[in-house]
Amino acid sequence: MLLVIWTATLLVAVLVAANSKVKYFDPKNVLHQSALSLSFDKSLVDALSKLNLDLAGSVIHFQQGDCFCQAIAQSHINSVEKLAENKQFKNIIINVDEHKSLIRFIPSVPAVAVIDKANKLRYFGPYSSGMFCNQGDGLVEPFIKNWQTAATGATIISQSQGCYCNLSEL
Template identity: 35%
Template sequence: MALSKKNALLAVIIPLWLIIATVGLLFSSKSTEKPFDPSGALYLASNKPDFDSQVNRILHGALATSLNNVVVHITSNNDCLCQLTATRHIKSVKDAAEHIGKRNETVYFENIQGLSSILTSTPAIAVFDDLGNLSYLGPYSTGIGCLSGNGTVEPYLDVKSTLGAIVPLESTGCYCRV
């Protein structure tokens, strides 16, 4: 008889625990899902005719090297949960870029003069084509947790030449405000 009371108690506790855990996860994940460009700075900058050359100038100045076939990983010195959760995806993007012959460079947002007028969130990534033209600027991924399954940058890693940068302005996910 005691065993059936124990089973009945478990039959109530386990589903209740699952419901509470699911609601908690949904609540916490929604609280970390934010727009990549909440202030509209990237939107405004990307509508200017010299946007691509402005980004090239800023990042070329920070790296003091050619941007041909370069992937620039833009991070922040500030500790942020979203930067931590994106670590595995960032590594997989770096590995993919290296595999196709691109050079990876990592820069810290705070150390780059002029970048704050364009970007207000990290982690971010800038991909440059064979000619050193900007082909992508934005987040690594979208959605809850910024996981590699939601990657937005991967299709742009192997672009040979572009007519202009892809800038995903409507992205939402786990991003750090800078």
């Protein structure tokens, strides 16, 4: 009986600790409000273009040095990078610590953007949702796999919960 109580207590403690790390990707709804603008897609691509990067046909990985969730999601990030390479996309890694002007677009990290070969934003948001941000919960993969599918605008995911480091808190 003591073993059952100990196991149950340990399980509850693990669940409480895990839930304390779950955060909203866009906790202040700044991205959500910005994405309502018809010019958001172009504004983000223009801001990235100022970094003198060749953006057409790229997957842009936004990171921040002190983000614990970056380590948690690293295997998923690696699989997204491999998928991008297989689909002839360039992988570009941007550390937001070095490009603070981008923080107005990026509420949390790890985050990712897909820019198609016509230089149009197709996806922007988290890699995935859920506590461990793993491949089974991936949000970005369909936008890399099906980049040729006609789209009228980008898909912006702002209302996701998972392991994210909110940039406004750093």
